[in-house]
Amino acid sequence: MTNIKQLIQRVQRYRFRFVLIPMAFFAFVFKFSYLTQVEDQSLQPLQLSTTRKSGERKVPINYAVFATSTPNGESYRSYDYAYNVPLTALAWERIGFRSIVLIIGSRCEWENEPALKLILSRLEERRGTAIFVDSPLQYRQTLSQTARIFVANMETFPGQNDDYMITTDSDLWPLRREHYIPRPGSDIVLAHSACCGYFSMNNKSYQHFPMSNIGASVSTWLQITNDNNSIVARDAESILDYLQEVFGEMARSPVVVGQPAWYMDQHIVSIRIAEWMERHPNQSVHRVSDNGFSRLDRPKWDADKLSPADFSLKFDTHLLLKGYLPSTHARIKPLIHLMYGNDSWETKWIEEYNQEFLSKIKNWVSL
Template identity: 30%
Template sequence: MTQTQYFNDLPLLNDHFYPADFSSLYENLVLLSCSSHSYTLSYCYYLPYIALAWRRIGYEPVVFLVGRKEAFLQMPLIHTLNVDFKITYHFVDVDPPRSISASQIVRLFGGFLSYNYNTTKDLFILIADVDLLPITRRRFEIFTNRTNYILAVNAYCCLKERFSYANFSNIHYYPMSYVGMRKDLWQMVFRPTKRCSSEQNLTVDMIECYLKEYMNITLPKYVVKGSKKWDLDQKLLSLLLARAKYSYGTHIDRRDLGYRLDANENFLSSEMNSILFYDDIHLPNKNVKVLFSERTWPILKRIFSRLFNNKTMQLLSQYHHQTTAMLRLNGTNR
């Protein structure tokens, strides 16, 4: 099968309320998150686009909104998620200094939530970053119901980043995007201890307890991308995957990155006519002024229109213009 054939048989998301027909062994979910006090608004801004792109390839999105609820309620984001697209979201209350690190780590605890889906299939839960736009489904298809199966896409991204902790040495370093497993296996990997509650409502206290238990650390404050503690979520994930292999004999299906279009200085000058030849797109997130400039939206719109139908695009365009109006009103530069 040629690369072109992979993409031509994947249609637009014709009904933005429901996933595309996607034959699977599991009921597939994807967990996304953003912080109300991130150093850049791009992560929260991208949520509807990324969530719908996952829905298009058969993964129903579940969103964690981490930080101060009142800050989120002022954003057009809430109406777009709730009313326009019926996307499930959960508020996770935490003080602003810890909201970025909490938003990164909270996805690892999605196995402890209750999901109200009428299905006889096991829930398969994937975690993903909110600035990565999935295009194709082939990297996320699962062809086995093997016991204790774990999917790890882009598993070879960081071969030089191996680390050691406690009794585990030379630990394979996994990126958060993309790792998935059945809900019950997530619970086993992040198994509760007597000290740490595993209630169905995620709290920051619960996460703090687990961090103390597993790595003897607390949620860092004011983390910035590239700083020493920025990848705490990846290290915790990698450590627990190493432990799970030892404790439960897990099978990790390591897959490569595939074809990714990275955000770079040429991104906004691209014609974007060939995006369907990529597996995913790393959307730009560094310069908010550029992201919300008048010349940027037509380019992003061209990307999204290759994935979604006209009605969905009308709602997304409305969301974009409401967001830019809010930024102008508030004078926000982050």
């Protein structure tokens, strides 16, 4: 009995240890689990404010859409468009847009050719989306010009209905932000809409709108391209079928600069916008005024003579051909400095990309 009493007294004397030791153990386990979770989270990419979460409304994203055909070595412009892709994405990033690039050709072609693989990796650094449209060689030029307006139909299109999407070219850099941003209360934004006069088709006159640049919400683009049309254009064959309904055999004929097929992209979008306006007479279309502004164009390239004040009056630039060549790149550098600054990370990023690109093609083109 005495031994039992002594045992009870000892337990009562040290009972706090039986409580504290398990508590300490569980506290250690909880802290370790929490720190591990925090550490794991720190290794994950940060969620952007524009990322959609389940049940949560996000701020609409602005997208610029342009295209490039896969270089084949047969055209003097084989690399002009492709090389510009990451640089043009960076230029749109400068004014608050992400880029969607339609690549006419197969992903396999691009992932197995060093220069093209570099272009893809640099586009991804700019959070750009590449959508591949595989096609026979004879239709690639046509598709590189016309596929842009159908991008919202494509399976891997990243946007949603309330996002804003504007068409452009891979050799055009936007300079003046106010020319391209969405306008509250406007369903369509037309830049340079007074540039090109009118054209006739099937005894009807249409205003000619240039593809650089037409902006609208994704939902409006879907109405423009799909309403009252039996074909939903979402891949090479269906796009060609869609064009053939309007242009006949010209849709599948070779594209020659200055010939009628060269303007199919601008004519089809002009026709569809005119039809959309007729169906939606109460909707708003904003026509951006070019008054007081101009383009820095390749025929009269004088970037080295532009002051910051002159630069502020340029709405875009039509880039020099073969911009990757050292002599041409040197002529573009003054513009890069005006856009980003002499010692900015963007300027350094462009220089590094240019040098790496040259190293990939030095055996392919004459420098």
